[in-house]
Amino acid sequence: MKPASKRRIILAGALLAVTLATPALAFDRNSDAPITVRADHARLDDAQGIATYTGAVELVQGQTRLTAERVVLYRNEDGLSRIEASGTPAHYQQPTRNGGETDARALNITWSAAKRQLTFEREAVIEQNGNLFRGDVIHYDTAERVVTAEGGEDTGPGTGRVEMIIQPRSTSSTQGSNGSSQSE
Structure with a gap:
């Protein structure tokens, strides 16, 4: 992929607080809560x-x-x-501490315990409290709370670039007084 068609943005601190305001945003293998799976078919290779x-x-x-x-x-x-998930799209949802919800979707979603990372690939979109983050690939480091996004090829109606929409402070009653969607 050409450098001009693939753009990488690293966002931390305030931008991350606006887009991903949950403390872990991932599955937790150390949790006492079991993981329940329901499906039409299952195959276990123990x-x-x-x-x-x-x-x-x-x-x-x-x-x-x-x-x-x-x-x-x-x-x-x-x-x-x-965990590797695929769909048209696959959906990931988790409530935030302030009563909102993180709703993410992509054609492929991967969670890695070793990397402590969630990856949303192909047509990736993360929405939270009216804020939106879109890219071809979005990585979320759950330990460092850093988002890295990559744009894709400009193949049609989209620009191939990373897009972020941040709502003004005064438009969402679910946002904190500082305009972020994270509550401490």
């Missing part, structure tokens, strides 16, 4: 530590929810190590 679910898959842990057409769970000696 020797490899891989479970594959297909057909209207719903994965829930606490109030975190992932829906997709296909979900693959990988386990190692430490427990759940990776």
Whole structure:
């Protein structure tokens, strides 16, 4: 991909507080809450530590929810190590501390315990309290709370660039007094 067609933006601090205001925004393998999976079909390869679910898959842990057409769970000696979801699109939802909700969607969503990262790929969109973040690939480092986004090829009606829409402070009653969607 040409440098002009692929743009990378790293956002931290205030911009992250506006777009992703939940403390972990991920599944937690150290949580006491079980992960419940519902699907039309399941295949478990216990020797490899891989479970594959297909057909209207719903994965829930606490109030975190992932829906997709296909979900693959990988386990190692430490427990759940990776989740790969695909759909048209796959959806990731999690409530925020201030009563709002993070709603993310992409054709592919991956959670990695080792990297402590969520990755949204292909037609990725994250919405929260009227704010929007869009890119071809969006990585969210759950430990450092840093978002990295990449634009894609300009192949038609879109520009191929990363897009972010931040609502003004006065337009959302669910935002904090500082205009961010995060409440401490």
